[in-house]
Amino acid sequence: MVAAVDPNNSKHSTEKRHFVNQEQHDYDVAVIGFGKAGKTIARKRAEAGDSVVLFEQSPRMYGGTCINVGCVPTKKLLFEAHKTTGSDARARWEEIKEARNALVSTMNEANLDMVEQAGVKVVTARAKFVGAREIEADQQRYRAKTVIINTGASARTLDIPGIDDPRVVDSTGVQFLEQLPKQLLIVGGGPIAMEFASLFISLDVQVRMLDQSPQFGGPFDRDVADAVLEHLQDQGLEFIASADVQRIDADEQLKVHATVDGAERSFDADAVLVAIGRQANTQDLGLEHAGVDVDDRGSVVVDKHLHTSADGVYAVGDVNGGPQFTYISFDDHRVVLDDRWGEGARDTADRVIPTATYIDPPLATVGRNEAQLEREGISFEAKKAKIADIAVMPRPKIVEQTTGMAKFLIGEDDQILGATLWCVDSQEIINTVALAMRVGMTATELGGQIITHPANSEVLNGVLG
Structure with a gap:
């Protein structure tokens, strides 16, 4: 059986980190959740002299989603997997997971130490509102002048028969599969699904992707999506569009039943990854007691300064319905610090947001796509080139990665x-493009800059120069 086991990588126990000063319940700042924005606000305000309490329900999540089950460990898995070839994959699966777990454990420990050394009181318990800026955790009550909701998001699931089988996992559980499956079925076709498809294909796993959308790569321009799909199919991906999963039967193998273009089909798998997006963690937070509104998706409603509907309460990171990226959460912390303790000039309006999907090579974007511009009636010219055809960019040829x-x-x-x-290093180069867009640099100016040689950044010279 291929099932997921999530080990407790933290070296800390609740008892070890429990503070004895229980009579103090009034704080300047309270943060619910240990994610990027919250932990950074907590540390900086503690260093500025404020009394700060930070609540985290699990010691395995000190530091937040990104370093424990999100972007850092998944990219470590990708890195380790790409050092593996063919038959070595199954033998190395435990070693790959151990490398992932070692990195997570180190970062988890470092994040806890970082905030505690700054003077933040960490309470390892589930927290919920019981009043305006009043929180209950571990049978204690805490009041604060400023409260930061930073509870993040978790994977969406399917409400279908068979979803509770231990071989059916989400983006966290798939990282802890006891054995490397021979056949993996992925439900979903977004960036998370694409990254795990790339990971397991590189480990010699037969990967089938069932996407409810009629086309692969919905957020991307059609020509880009088609090229990426062709590349993944050449590597072994089987992609099935317009697939609506109905149920999962469990036996020695899993059998996934789906409606595909109106016809009933079934697919065998050793494990199933459900990657259909993430939803804000707002359940059982007692938000109604604090006067904090949520939208119809369950995300906390905020304005451009990240104020909630309750005075003195902010919501940051994935919980507020914005783009679900760690670096957006980091920028959220800047907005809150400036609004509450600064000049109030910074906000979330008109942010230029680059993205990166870590397939091989990485797929990075910034700004609007063709479909968005066409809907808005904006005239544009598309300048594009295949990486292999850009003569002034020899670096991909040197490292033998000319795909893209x-x-x-x-x-x-x-x-x-x-x-x-x-292309290779697109996750880095896209930040230069984003900066150019933010400061109003023209395409001609960006393409005309002097770039070191040979470098993958010369893609800018090759396409825009």
Whole structure:
């Protein structure tokens, strides 16, 4: 049986970290959740002299989703997997997981030590509101002048028969599969699904992806999505569109039943990964007692300064319904610090947000895509090239990774409206494009800059120069 086992990697226990000063319940700042924005606000306000309490319900989540079950460990798995070839994969699966777990344990410990050394009181218990800026945790009550909701998001699931089988996992559970499956079925087709497909294909696993959407890669331009799909199919991915999963039967193997273009089909698998997006963790927080509103998706409603509907209460990171990226959470902390303790000039409006999907090579974007521009009636020119055809960019040829393409959408005033980079180091290069867009640099100016040689950044010279 291929099942998931999630070990407790933390070296800390609740008892070890429990503080004895129980008579103090009034704080300047209270943070619920140990994610990127919350822990950074907690540390900085403690260093500034405020009394700060931070609540985290699990010692396995000190530091937040990213370092424990999200972007850091998944990229470590990808890195380790890409050092593996063919038959070595199954023998190395335990070693790969151990490398992941060692990194997580180190970062988990470092994050706890970092905030505690700054003077933050960490309470390892589930917290909930019982009144306006009043919180209950571990049978104690805490009051604060400022409260930060930072509880993040968790994987969505399917409400279908068979979903509770231990071989059916989400993006966390799939990282702890006891054995490497021979056949993995992924339900979903977004960036998380794409990254895990790339990971397990590189480990010689037969990967089948069932996506409810009619086409692969919905958020990406059609030509880019088609090229990426062709590349993944060449590596072994089987992609099935317009697939609506109905039930999962469990025997020696799992059998996934789905409606595909109106026809009933079934698929065998050793494990099933459900990767259909994430939802805000707002359940059982007692938000109604604090006067904090949520939208119809369950996300906390905020304005551009991240105020909730309750005075003195902010919501940051994945819980507020914005883009679910760690670096957005980090920027949220800047907005809150400036609004509550600064000049109040910073907000979330008009943020230029780059993205990166860690397939091989990485797929990075910034700005709007063609479909968005067409809906808005904005005229643009598309400048694009295959990476292998860019003569001034020899670095991919040197490292033998010429797969990919680059595409820029340019407005009538030579402004960069959007960009897609699918190439080696695109996750780095896209930040340069985002900066150029934020400061109003034209496409000609960006393409005309002097770049070291040979470098993958020369893609800018090759397509825009």
